[in-house]
Amino acid sequence: xxxxxxxxxxxxxxxxxxxxxxxxxxxxxxxxxxxxxxxxxxxxxxxxxxxxxxxxxxxxxxxxxxxxxxxxxxxxxxxxxxxxxxxxxxxxxxxxxxxxxxxxxxxxxxxxxxxxxxxxxxxxxxxxxxxxxxxxxxxxxxxxxxxxxxxxxxxxxxxxxxxxxxxxxxxxxxxxxxxxxxxxxxxxxxxxxxxxxxxxxxxxxxxxxxxxxxxxxxxxxxxxxxxxxxxxxxxxxxxxxxxxxxxxxxxxxxxxxxxxxxxxxxxxxxxxxxxxxxxxxxxxxxxxxxxxxxxxxxxxxxxxxxxxxxxxxxxxxxxxxxxxxxxxxxxxxxxxxxxxxxxxxxxxxxxxxxxxxxxxxxxxxxxxxxxxxxxxxxxxxxxxxxxxxxxxxxxxxxxxxxxxxxxxxxxxxxxxxxxxxxxxxxxxxxxxxxxxxxxxxxxxxxxxxxxxxxxxxxxxxxxx
Amino acid sequence: xxxxxxxxxxxxxxxxxxxxxxxxxxxxxxxxxxxxxxxxxxxxxxxxxxxxxxxxxxxxxxxxxxxxxxxxxxxxxxxxxxxxxxxxxxxxxxxxxxxxxxxxxxxxxxxxxxxxxxxxxxxxxxxxxxxxxxxxxxxxxxxxxxxxxxxxxxxxxxxxxxxxxxxxxxxxxxxxxxxxxxxxxxxxxxxxxxxxxxxxxxxxxxxxxxxxxxxxxxxxxxxxxxxxxxxxxxxxxxxxxxxxxxxxxxxxxxxxxxxxxxxxxxxxxxxxxxxxxxxxxxxxxxxxxxxxxxxxxxxxxxxxxxxxxxxxxxxxxxxxxxxxxxxxxxxxxxxxxxxxxxxxxxxxxxxxxxxxxxxxxxxxxxxxxxxxxxxxxxxxxxxxxxxxxxxxxxxxxxxxxxxxxxxxxxxxxxxxxxxxxxxxxxxxxxxxxxxxxxxxxxxxxxxxxxxxxxxxxxxxxxxxxxxxxxxxxxxxxxxxxxxxxxxxxxxxxxxx
Numbered sequence: 001x002x003x004x005x006x007x008x009x010x011x012x013x014x015x016x017x018x019x020x021x022x023x024x025x026x027x028x029x030x031x032x033x034x035x036x037x038x039x040x041x042x043x044x045x046x047x048x049x050x051x052x053x054x055x056x057x058x059x060x061x062x063x064x065x066x067x068x069x070x071x072x073x074x075x076x077x078x079x080x081x082x083x084x085x086x087x088x089x090x091x092x093x094x095x096x097x098x099x100x101x102x103x104x105x106x107x108x109x110x111x112x113x114x115x116x117x118x119x120x121x122x123x124x125x126x127x128x129x130x131x132x133x134x135x136x137x138x139x140x141x142x143x144x145x146x147x148x149x150x151x152x153x154x155x156x157x158x159x160x161x162x163x164x165x166x167x168x169x170x171x172x173x174x175x176x177x178x179x180x181x182x183x184x185x186x187x188x189x190x191x192x193x194x195x196x197x198x199x200x201x202x203x204x205x206x207x208x209x210x211x212x213x214x215x216x217x218x219x220x221x222x223x224x225x226x227x228x229x230x231x232x233x234x235x236x237x238x239x240x241x242x243x244x245x246x247x248x249x250x251x252x253x254x255x256x257x258x259x260x261x262x263x264x265x266x267x268x269x270x271x272x273x274x275x276x277x278x279x280x281x282x283x284x285x286x287x288x289x290x291x292x293x294x295x296x297x298x299x300x301x302x303x304x305x306x307x308x309x310x311x312x313x314x315x316x317x318x319x320x321x322x323x324x325x326x327x328x329x330x331x332x333x334x335x336x337x338x339x340x341x342x343x344x345x346x347x348x349x350x351x352x353x354x355x356x357x358x359x360x361x362x363x364x365x366x367x368x369x370x371x372x373x374x375x376x377x378x379x380x381x382x383x384x385x386x387x388x389x390x391x392x393x394x395x396x397x398x399x400x401x402x403x404x405x406x407x408x409x410x411x412x413x414x415x416x417x418x419x420x421x422x423x424x425x426x427x428x429x430x431x432x433x434x435x436x437x438x439x440x441x442x443x444x445x446x447x448x449x450x451x452x453x454x455x456x457x458x459x460x461x462x463x464x
Numbered sequence: 465x466x467x468x469x470x471x472x473x474x475x476x477x478x479x480x481x482x483x484x485x486x487x488x489x490x491x492x493x494x495x496x497x498x499x500x501x502x503x504x505x506x507x508x509x510x511x512x513x514x515x516x517x518x519x520x521x522x523x524x525x526x527x528x529x530x531x532x533x534x535x536x537x538x539x540x541x542x543x544x545x546x547x548x549x550x551x552x553x554x555x556x557x558x559x560x561x562x563x564x565x566x567x568x569x570x571x572x573x574x575x576x577x578x579x580x581x582x583x584x585x586x587x588x589x590x591x592x593x594x595x596x597x598x599x600x601x602x603x604x605x606x607x608x609x610x611x612x613x614x615x616x617x618x619x620x621x622x623x624x625x626x627x628x629x630x631x632x633x634x635x636x637x638x639x640x641x642x643x644x645x646x647x648x649x650x651x652x653x654x655x656x657x658x659x660x661x662x663x664x665x666x667x668x669x670x671x672x673x674x675x676x677x678x679x680x681x682x683x684x685x686x687x688x689x690x691x692x693x694x695x696x697x698x699x700x701x702x703x704x705x706x707x708x709x710x711x712x713x714x715x716x717x718x719x720x721x722x723x724x725x726x727x728x729x730x731x732x733x734x735x736x737x738x739x740x741x742x743x744x745x746x747x748x749x750x751x752x753x754x755x756x757x758x759x760x761x762x763x764x765x766x767x768x769x770x771x772x773x774x775x776x777x778x779x780x781x782x783x784x785x786x787x788x789x790x791x792x793x794x795x796x797x798x799x800x801x802x803x804x805x806x807x808x809x810x811x812x813x814x815x816x817x818x819x820x821x822x823x824x825x826x827x828x829x830x831x832x833x834x835x836x837x838x839x840x841x842x843x844x845x846x847x848x849x850x851x852x853x854x855x856x857x858x859x860x861x862x863x864x865x866x867x868x869x870x871x872x873x874x875x876x877x878x879x880x881x882x883x884x885x886x887x888x889x890x891x892x893x894x895x896x897x898x899x900x901x902x903x904x905x906x907x908x909x910x911x912x913x914x915x916x917x918x919x920x921x922x923x924x925x926x927x928x929x930x931x932x933x934x935x936x937x938x939x940x941x942x943x944x945x946x947x948x949x950x951x952x953x954x955x956x957x958x959x960x
Binding site: 222223238312313314316317323325326349351352373395397399421423447450451452 | 526660662798844
């Protein structure tokens with residue numbers, strides 16, 4: 001950075017001097033109307049003079065800053081001329097103040113005019129640094145940029161630039177390269193800006209398409225610091241990358257339709273998934289769990305002492321997966337103790353334990369259970385009766401138990417049950433058919449063996 | 465040594481801590497060490513994802529992951545030596561047409577190969593392919609059983625690595641770097657999630673094929689993580705874990721008493737020195753004691769019913785891949801977090817009959833195909849596949865060119881090491897079923913679509929277990945380390 005640029009960079013600091021001083025002048029000047037404050041009149045000339053000096057200083061630094069070049073040249077020009085105008089007005093006021101004081105009404109209007117000019121100049125400056133619309137963001141215009149789902153009926157008639165490229169830019173780029181912010185002095189919210197390019201030059205290279213800044217940035221490996229969008233932001237999908245490459249290689253025209261750019265098979269595939277990704281999709285209702293408080297450490301320690309393995313679902317979800325491979329003492333005692341946290345437990349694993357039917361008497365207290373393993377134990381149909389109370393249960397594993405088809409049948413009414421694993425249970429073919437004919441959401445896994453292929457012949461045949 | 469002598473020594477040692485010499489010595493180095501300690505901070509266990517700080521009690525007690533993971537355990541089937549994707553999953557009819565032609569210059573210019581020199585000839589697929597299942601995925605006839613489970617797996621056809629020799633490539637696959645010293649994936653996972661069964665190790669390693677993988681035991685080592693997280697190698701023949709049996713005349717109560725005494729002493733030294741390795745030692749002694757009962761039980765396949773043996777092709781008592789696969793299922797069923805299998809003998813260079821693609825390689829395929837297919841089917845029917853992520857792969861792939869070692873055509877049909885693109889598959893644990901991701905060019909040399917790196921595979925495995933691979937870190941030598949170094953992103957298109 002050279003010295004001129006350095007001076008320019010002081011502009012954002014210096015401008016606050018004239019703004020503050022001029023406001024002070026206007027307030028003081030207004031107050032001199034009241035007898036109590038007439039004494040202020042003597043100071044105003046001096047303060048106004050200092051204010052004008054600082055304003056000139058701001059103009060100089062502002063001009064040098066504008067030499068650096070900024071993408072929003074119109075706004076800069078406007079800001080420059082209103083600033084010069086405002087400074088000029090204050091200077092004129094400096095000389096004409098004595099005369100104006102005599103005419104009260106003219107004086108009042110002059111002060112108001114000065115205030116408006118000052119505010120307008122300041123606002124323009126603010127828009128340059130913070131982005132247009134910063135002031136009213138979230139209050140006046142609640143429009144956000146990412147909303148609209150894609151509305152294309154026939155993808156072949158869609159305009160490549162307007163409906164696909166600009167659509168994607170609006171979704172994923174204009175937050176930082178748009179009207180509010182212009183990182184790298186680049187705007188992507190309209191084709192005139194896109195043609196203009198940014199700090200690092202042209203976005204699209206017409207002679208060598210693969211060398212354009214836009215395509216290079218989006219294709220860079222995402223660990224590269226020049227990769228766009230930045231790593232922590234939403235990335236372009238594979239389909240979008242294909243479409244961008246195709247559009248740019250085909251000359252980056254701003255008015256052609258999809259059909260006019262003759263997409264190849266790869267692009268057609270990408271177009272289809274682009275459409276699918278962006279169209280309004282029927283929202284699948286994801287059942288979320290009620291949040292629950294963190295498990296008390298003392299209770300956790302107590303359960304662990306009994307041999308339970310107490311596993312928290314995740315850092316954001318305090319529900320518990322409770323595992324009982326190594327329970328010391330009877331399962332009954334362990335389950336009675338665990339009932340204290342019954343609402344926490346959503347997964348309960350009693351596989352390979354010394355579980356008996358009677359141990360499960362309080363199973364119905366575990367109302368939030370989603371997954372239950374009772375496999376490789378001696379339980380019978382009596383135990384399954386306790387399971388019928390678990391309305392949230394989605395997964396049940398009773399592999400290698402003494403349960404029968406009759407007990408399993410009672411479970412079929414459970415509203416959320418998706419999977420029952422039954423391998424190793426004595427079920428006749430007729431019983432199996434009967435179970436399979438029941439209308440239910442649950443998938444039954446009876447445990448079919450694998451078809452064995454005699455492989456010796458393959459080897460011999462090939463070796464010959 | 466007599467009792468008096470021991471007591472005398474203990475007294476002397478205790479007194480030596482109160483001498484002026486000891487005091488001055490500690491003053492000199494002690495101040496420096498205090499300063500160093502604050503700089504290095506390397507004994508700060510679990511600074512990456514601590515949450516509760518409950519580690520002091522048991523380093524293997526389960527901990528909450530970043531989000532709810534679909535998979536709770538992993539079975540990683542590593543075919544050491546790198547199987548040929550072109551004879552298993554990646555069907556290239558174009559390559560068949562170009563069989564015997566010189567490899568185009570553009571493919572070999574500036575490339576380095578392990579053994580290929582000069583201009584090699586292209587080698588067409590040495591197997592016939594067909595589409596199978598609802599998914600219509602291509603499979604070679606070398607895998608006659610796998611077609612029955614093809615609709616449960618996602619095949620990654622364009623995995624890329626940057627290593628073309630076995631040891632570094634294996635290290636990269638398991639430890640996230642081609643150099644020694646980093647913890648393996650199984651160690652990271654047990655460090656992150658703990659274990660669900662305190663009587664068994666959280667991370668078990670089983671090897672077959674007659675040799676250990678080239679990278680040695682460091683690919684299941686714990687690196688700078690506390691050694692309690694390292695893989696425990698179990699043998700499928702003889703005693704599963706060596707030196708676990710009590711010696712003659714030494715009963716279980718006496719063993720228990722001696723371990724308790726040792727642990728008490730270790731606890732005292734932990735309180736004095738705060739070295740996390742002492743904690744690791746304490747829990748390893750405790751685990752070894754529990755394992756004496758639990759391990760022989762879980763590691764015995766003799767009690768499995770006949771139809772299971774028939775299905776897997778297992779024979780109790782021998783050291784075989786099939787036996788290891790069945791053991792993997794049994795271990796996962798009992799709550800082991802990470803089961804790592806290595807099967808040696810896949811390095812099909814074509815230098816001899818056993819490494820020929822049309823001879824020994826088919827033998828390797830047939831040795832493993834049945835057991836692997838049985839594993840997927842068995843896991844699915846026992847309700848285990850939902851929570852078990854099965855990963856299959858080698859450390860790299862094999863070239864579309866026939867190997868010409870030192871410029872001379874090898875006597876048998878074989879392929880050299882190939883790093884640009886190779887196939888792996890994943891199944892269960894929330895991965896899409898009956899899906900194929902990635903594509904190679906018509907001769908199977910480069911990835912042209914859906915190219916993923918080894919780091920991406922690792923990030924995906926961690927994601928399925930509930931981890932953001934960028935957040936699962938361990939503070940060591942002044943900076944946080946992670947499995948995927950600074951690379952990788954989860955392969956979201958293959959996640960169901």
